[in-house]
Amino acid sequence: MNKLNVLIIDDDKLQANMLKSTISSIGDFNVQCVYSGNEAMNLINKNQFDLIFCDLQMPEMDGVEFLSNLDKDKFSGGVVIVSSLGSTLISIVDDLCNAFNFSFVESLEKPINVNQINNILEQVKIQINNGNENISMRGISISDDEILSLLKSGKFINYYQPQVDFNSGQIVSMEVLARLEHPIYGILAPFYFLSQLESNGLLDDLFNVVIDNAIRDFLLGKIKGKVSINITQDTIGKVGFANQFISKCKSNDVDPNIFILELNEGDAYNTTSSFLENISRLRIHNVGISIDDFGTGYSSLEKLSRLPFTEMKLDKSFISYCLSDEYKKVVIKFALALSKELNIPIVAEGVENKETWQYLKNIGFDICQGYFTGKPSRLN
Structure with missing residues (x-):
């Protein structure tokens, strides 16, 4: 390096x-x-x-x-x-x-x-x-035509970060993190391509690539346990999305219940009739629905309590350096208490050291995700 x-x-x-x-x-x-x-x-x-x-x-x-x-x-x-x-x-x-x-x-x-x-x-x-991701890669220029070509030619790949049970220490699920395998720049994180995909209306296509990659890895026996995949409100709100998702799973002989779809808290507030229909059908087929980046959005607690979430993920901005920040501890304990009242597991994102891990374990968090328990990587 x-x-x-x-x-x-x-x-x-x-x-x-x-x-x-x-x-x-x-x-x-x-x-x-x-x-x-x-x-x-x-x-x-x-x-x-x-x-x-x-x-x-x-x-x-x-x-x-x-x-x-x-x-x-x-x-x-x-x-x-x-x-x-x-x-x-x-x-x-x-x-x-x-x-x-x-x-x-x-x-x-x-x-x-x-x-x-x-x-x-x-x-x-x-x-x-980790995959040659340089935080200051300058001079990167990817045209709209090139990014569409890379999407179609299978250059978007899945990295997986383990989610570990605080009590047993066992990996219980993995979150998919999309990466672009660029022929010149190497492995690129979403920072370098996500906004461009969004501006070109290609986020649905990216989700389909990610889910296809995950299904392939599962069928190859690389994935044990559940898989979390990020999804936007626009994608999950499309008419017929639930039917397409469930049909894709069944046609590949994969049980839909291995998947957890992670929806950003801010998106969860913007519900439509098709969104409510899809999220209901997904839950009927035991697909997990996680509220991601909890604490960073503007959702109403009353609305969240009425949606069928199966998991809550507390954003890493509250986890980082929480041991020395009493304000962050207040938010952490509130989120933990809320998850217990709603009877859903809570995931701590961004756990980077043993001291933070021990504190969150002691106060009752369920699942840990962060570099302390495992960094993102490709599956062998």
Whole structure:
């Protein structure tokens, strides 16, 4: 792996250089420090950086203004928000950065410790090493005609991430994560193709490819247990979707109950008659329905309580660094209590270390998904 190029922006020179020293002690990185947003923008215009650590409270150009300017300049690497201004403000800026086109977003509340830095750098290295997914691959250009051709020629493949039972430690299901096997750029994550597929009306086609790949892997004996697949409200709301899905399973002699369809919380609120018909028929045939990214949408709890969900997945933004954030713990405990009242299992996404795993196990979470228990990979 090539050296990771890291930029640190902090008007406190002592803290900036202490962070530089910490990163350098962890691994072989190219690390530079600057002490203002303006200086950083000038440097970024001349150099390529994979990861930027940015303080929020700086004179002239504060961190939020800098990050907004970074997005306007179409920076596609990763950012780590660093501040002593409190977890509430940091969370807001974290949400802002997730709305930008950065490929990696994390946040740290000062004072920072070595374990936190090491965890972030490990996540970045895993992203890079896992299928050669480079978080700052620049110059990638895929035309609409090419992406349609790649879709038709079987270049979209399935990666699978295990979901592990907290109590038994056994893999109980796997989530499918779509990847593009590009002849020039290598393995690409959804960051590089999902919006283009959406703008060309090809998300239904991607879902069909993913489900066909999953059925093939199941018939080859590669899949044990259940399989979770992401689906959009538009796809699951299509007239006749349930019938087509069930027919595809039966024609391949696969029981539909091995599948769990993951629907984003925000989409779950936008129900139509065809959506309700499809989701009802899917449940009659024992297809699982999971509410994904719980806590990030705008759904009404009353509406969610009336839909036949069989699983709840708490978004990783609440799991990351929850041990040091009391606000995140409040949301986590609320979601856990809600899942118990609704009598459905709850999945913790984004579990990256043993301490977080142990905390979630102790308070009663059912299933773990994250790099701590297994990173996404192809099935042999």
